[in-house]
Amino acid sequence: MTERHADHPVDPIFLRRWSPRAFDRSIIPDADLATIFEAARWAPSAFNYQPWRLLYAKRESADWARFLSLLIPFNQGWAHNASVLIYVCSDTVMEMKPGQTSYAHTHSFDAGAAWASMALQATMLGYHAHGMSGVEWDRAREELKVPERFRVDAACVIGRVGSLDVLDEKLRAREIPSDRRPLVETAFAGDFPG
Numbered sequence: 281m282t283e284r285h286a287d288h289p290v291d292p293i294f295l296r297r298w299s300p301r302a303f304d305r306s307i308i309p310d311a312d313l314a315t316i317f318e319a320a321r322w323a324p325s326a327f328n329y330q331p332w333r334l335l336y337a338k339r340e341s342a343d344w345a346r347f348l349s350l351l352i353p354f355n356q357g358w359a360h361n362a363s364v365l366i367y368v369c370s371d372t373v374m375e376m377k378p379g380q381t382s383y384a385h386t387h388s389f390d391a392g393a394a395w396a397s398m399a400l401q402a403t404m405l406g407y408h409a410h411g412m413s414g415v416e417w418d419r420a421r422e423e424l425k426v427p428e429r430f431r432v433d434a435a436c437v438i439g440r441v442g443s444l445d446v447l448d449e450k451l452r453a454r455e456i457p458s459d460r461r462p463l464v465e466t467a468f469a470g471d472f473p474g
Contacts, residue, residue: 284459287463293400293403295457296403297409299409299411300441301410302443302444302447302451302455303361303408303441303442305339305361305439306439307340308338308364312405313338316401316402318401319398319400319401320332323390323393326384326390329374329390332371333369333370333371334366334367335347335369335424336365336366336367337365338363339363344365346423348360350415350419350424350435351365351414351435352414355415358446358447359412362410362438362439363437363439364438365436366436366438367420368395368434369426370390370391370430371384371387371429372430372431391434392433395411395436398436398438402438408438409438410437411435412434412436413434
């Protein structure tokens with residue numbers, strides 16, 4: 281694996297976390313998955329509302345093929361080797377008091393914090409997670425019975441890294457941890473750059 285280097289001091293977990301596509305088809309123990317979900321449970325959220333919901337299927341479950349079919353064909357082509365497939369949904373409506381609702385402006389932001397927590401915890405346990413936007417969104421909403429007030433934000437898979445032989449030649453070449461754009465292109469003091 282290519283060594284990653286940060287420009288400023290960060291915990292090594294941020295550099296070890298990456299999104300592979302080659303997984304080994306192993307079964308993830310329920311205890312490990314519960315630990316990954318527990319990390320998501322403790323993610324920060326506006327008003328501590330915790331708008332995320334995590335719908336999942338393990339590869340050995342009856343729901344696996346159905347969950348997999350909701351990804352676009354490209355993602356199905358490699359994600360089928362993962363241990364678990366998760367759809368991350370977020371509640372767009374905040375109920376602060378019974379009968380009193382408002383739009384939850386940060387619902388996806390908060391769900392993203394839960395996803396990041398899961399991905400980092402997975403890495404700490406020796407797994408890797410790969411998030412995806414290549415989802416058949418309308419089908420996923422209908423098939424998974426997601427209520428209208430919830431947004432299906434993303435899908436992700438978690439598993440142990442496997443042999444590159446499970447990928448086609450084009451994907452094998454891309455199976456390395458990616459770099460990041462320089463911080464000076466991301467963080468700006470003051471106004472948005474012109």
